[in-house]
Amino acid sequence: MRRVSLLSAACAIALSGAAFLQAAPVRADDVITIVIKDHKFEPAEVKVPANKRVTLLVDNQDATSEEFESGEMKVEKIVGGRKQIKVMVGPLKPGRYPFFGEFHEATAQGAVIAE
Amino acid sequence: MLASLIIVFREVLEAGLIVGIVLAATQGVVGRGRWIAFGIIGGIIGSCVVAAFADGISSLFADTGQELFNATVLLIAVAMLAWHNAWMAQHGRELARDMKAVGHAVQSGEKSLAALAVVIGVAVLREGSEVVLFLTGILASEEGGIATVAAGGLGGMALGALVSVLLYVGLVQIPTRHLFATTTWLLTLLAAGMAATAVNFLAQGGVLNVGGAVLWDSSGLLRDNSLIGQALHVLVGYTDRPTEAQLIAYVGVVVGILLLTRWAAGNPPSNRSRVASPAE
Numbered sequence: 001m002r003r004v005s006l007l008s009a010a011c012a013i014a015l016s017g018a019a020f021l022q023a024a025p026v027r028a029d030d031v032i033t034i035v036i037k038d039h040k041f042e043p044a045e046v047k048v049p050a051n052k053r054v055t056l057l058v059d060n061q062d063a064t065s066e067e068f069e070s071g072e073m074k075v076e077k078i079v080g081g082r083k084q085i086k087v088m089v090g091p092l093k094p095g096r097y098p099f100f101g102e103f104h105e106a107t108a109q110g111a112v113i114a115e
Numbered sequence: 116m117l118a119s120l121i122i123v124f125r126e127v128l129e130a131g132l133i134v135g136i137v138l139a140a141t142q143g144v145v146g147r148g149r150w151i152a153f154g155i156i157g158g159i160i161g162s163c164v165v166a167a168f169a170d171g172i173s174s175l176f177a178d179t180g181q182e183l184f185n186a187t188v189l190l191i192a193v194a195m196l197a198w199h200n201a202w203m204a205q206h207g208r209e210l211a212r213d214m215k216a217v218g219h220a221v222q223s224g225e226k227s228l229a230a231l232a233v234v235i236g237v238a239v240l241r242e243g244s245e246v247v248l249f250l251t252g253i254l255a256s257e258e259g260g261i262a263t264v265a266a267g268g269l270g271g272m273a274l275g276a277l278v279s280v281l282l283y284v285g286l287v288q289i290p291t292r293h294l295f296a297t298t299t300w301l302l303t304l305l306a307a308g309m310a311a312t313a314v315n316f317l318a319q320g321g322v323l324n325v326g327g328a329v330l331w332d333s334s335g336l337l338r339d340n341s342l343i344g345q346a347l348h349v350l351v352g353y354t355d356r357p358t359e360a361q362l363i364a365y366v367g368v369v370v371g372i373l374l375l376t377r378w379a380a381g382n383p384p385s386n387r388s389r390v391a392s393p394a395e
């Protein structure tokens with residue numbers, strides 16, 4: 001009997017804990033997808049909210065690897081062929097932040113617009 | 116082909132400049148060739164391994180594996196450079212007095228050489244894995260083929276190696292007495308620049324959430340992805356948009372290494388008598 005009550009108490013604590021975790025604000029990272037295809041970014045320009053940390057999901061649909069790089073946003077990250085990476089950027093002040101693919105710089109050009 | 120030549124050249128240049136400085140810094144130290152070769156070969160093998168597991172590394176720690184990996188290897192290199200400079204401060208006077216006496220210090224000198232081999236290994240590993248990923252990508256696609264990869268890869272490596280040799284030759288023109296002081300400074304600034312880059316990776320990975328404000332923008336004067344900007348980035352840690360955290364890391368490492376070397380110079384090694392005594 002005692003064991004049962006202990007067990008139920010434990011369950012109650014665990015449940016309330018779970019409820020508490022659910023109630024806690026989830027990290028509100030907005031995810032914005034940028035596709036790489038034929039060494040070009042699609043879309044080439046993406047809009048993000050200013051002054052907020054956002055996550056870019058770079059989806060490389062080419063067979064070749066690429067390096068997603070931006071001096072303005074201070075990021076550089078390799079994304080393998082037919083792979084995806086997440087890049088956290090910001091918080092950015094309003095403005096235009098160019099990025100490029102270092103391995104195919106001639107065609108792979110784009111920009112993040114924070115507003 | 117030109118694109119692959121340029122990309123391989125840029126990556127080889129970054130690692131090559133570090134090899135050039137290390138070669139100059141270890142001028143006259145017995146056994147340096149072996150350790151530096153260890154570093155380069157280990158780095159090349161490591162870069163193939165890293166490239167093979169790139170996706171696995173990337174997906175670690177909630178997709179921040181790549182950032183944390185880069186930051187970790189850079190910070191290891193910073194620690195090794197600090198340790199080498201401290202060792203040089205302890206032994207530098209003997210080395211400068213009589214280059215031949217260095218032979219007697221091989222036992223302890225190997226520890227310092229091992230530290231520098233790690234620095235070279237890490238540099239080759241970081242840049243090399245990008246080269247491997249880039250070249251295997253070209254091989255996998257229809258845009259090139261083995262001839263492109265070979266021509267671009269070998270040409271880029273040769274050019275990168277040439278610049279490193281030129282740096283080395285330039286440095287060893289400096290008289291021995293000043294050479295140690297110069298290379299010690301170069302290694303200190305190299306370490307500071309690496310620490311600043313590591314901080315940037317930590318910020319990118321979301322580990323470091325303070326000091327992200329950009330202090331100034333000198334990209335109008337010199338962009339850090341231009342060739343000169345990139346060389347200065349390796350040599351002295353130049354970056355066109357430094358953040359507060361990067362500047363703090365940079366200054367912190369310079370001051371830290373200076374204090375460490377000063378302390379080390381005032382604490383001669385306990386086995387000094389053994390090292391300094393005639394061998395036979």
